[in-house]
Amino acid sequence: MATVKNNTVIQLEKVKKMYAIGENGFWALKGVNMQIDKGEFVAIVGKSGSGKSTLLNLLGGIDTPTEGRIIVKGTVINGLRENQLSRFRGDTIGFVFQFFQLMPTLTALENVLMPMDFLKRIPSSERRERANALLAKVGMESHAGKFPSALSGGEQQRIAIARALANNPDIIFADEPTGNLDSNTSEEVFRLLKSLTDEGKTVIMVTHNNELAERCGRTIRISDGQITEDIISNYER
Numbered sequence: 194m195a196t197v198k199n200n201t202v203i204q205l206e207k208v209k210k211m212y213a214i215g216e217n218g219f220w221a222l223k224g225v226n227m228q229i230d231k232g233e234f235v236a237i238v239g240k241s242g243s244g245k246s247t248l249l250n251l252l253g254g255i256d257t258p259t260e261g262r263i264i265v266k267g268t269v270i271n272g273l274r275e276n277q278l279s280r281f282r283g284d285t286i287g288f289v290f291q292f293f294q295l296m297p298t299l300t301a302l303e304n305v306l307m308p309m310d311f312l313k314r315i316p317s318s319e320r321r322e323r324a325n326a327l328l329a330k331v332g333m334e335s336h337a338g339k340f341p342s343a344l345s346g347g348e349q350q351r352i353a354i355a356r357a358l359a360n361n362p363d364i365i366f367a368d369e370p371t372g373n374l375d376s377n378t379s380e381e382v383f384r385l386l387k388s389l390t391d392e393g394k395t396v397i398m399v400t401h402n403n404e405l406a407e408r409c410g411r412t413i414r415i416s417d418g419q420i421t422e423d424i425i426s427n428y429e430r
């Protein structure tokens with residue numbers, strides 16, 4: 194077994210994932226080993242169908258591997274029961290999606306408050322204060338009372354990032370966060386995610402945008418369910 198360094202937040206050991214298709218199985222991941230450290234900004238790239246989303250779902254505890262171990266912050270997450278997994282997700286991980294996935298019937302502020310329901314022990318006034326501070330952090334404080342339908346794509350993604358930060362997670366998983374945004378707005382969202390790594394959070398982003406991927410500190414390429422490239426760059430972001 195590989196040694197886990199102190200600052201390692203994610204470790205994958207021989208991770209395989211098979212999807213059942215009728216009577217057959219399809220190996221979407223074929224033995225992935227990976228180590229990601231605190232504060233890294235990692236781009237996961239690869240062709241459509243190569244296994245990127247599968248990998249992200251396993252890392253985030255949304256799905257379980259068929260074989261191998263996934264260790265996040267020292268815990269083997271594929272050994273957790275469903276209630277332990279959901280607590281782990283709530284405490285440790287923030288998710289950002291291509292289509293934002295905000296609740297349409299809730300205001301921006303209420304969307305950010307929603308994941309804080311886990312934190313029942315925190316008084317509601319404090320939660321509101323925290324949600325407002327997060328909206329300010331992403332430059333959306335003046336939009337707190339608006340519904341998602343009244344916001345642009347970039348604004349919705351900023352709110353979604355504030356929501357991902359609601360429980361102060363150490364790790365952010367972003368699945369094509371700029372996939373639905375124009376290039377200026379993509380740049381803003383990229384910078385926002387980058388600023389989180391400057392605060393010590395670890396950001397893992399699946400992207401089809403090569404230019405942005407090259408500006409992450411590290412690019413991992415997946416082809417046909419395997420890592421074929423893992424490049425650490427010193428590109429000036």
Ligand SMILES: Nc1ncnc2c1ncn2[C@@H]1O[C@H](COP(=O)(O)OP(=O)(O)OP(=O)(O)O)[C@@H](O)[C@H]1O
Pocket residue numbers: 212213214219221239240241242243244245246247248
């Ligand atoms: N639930 C499932 N059942 C069966 N096959 C699946 C399932 N989910 C994904 N696959 C297959 O596994 C492979 C990897 O899919 P995955 O969604 O991880 O690719 P991806 O790299 O994220 O693609 P894209 O860039 O198009 O989102 C694909 O061949 C896909 O068809």
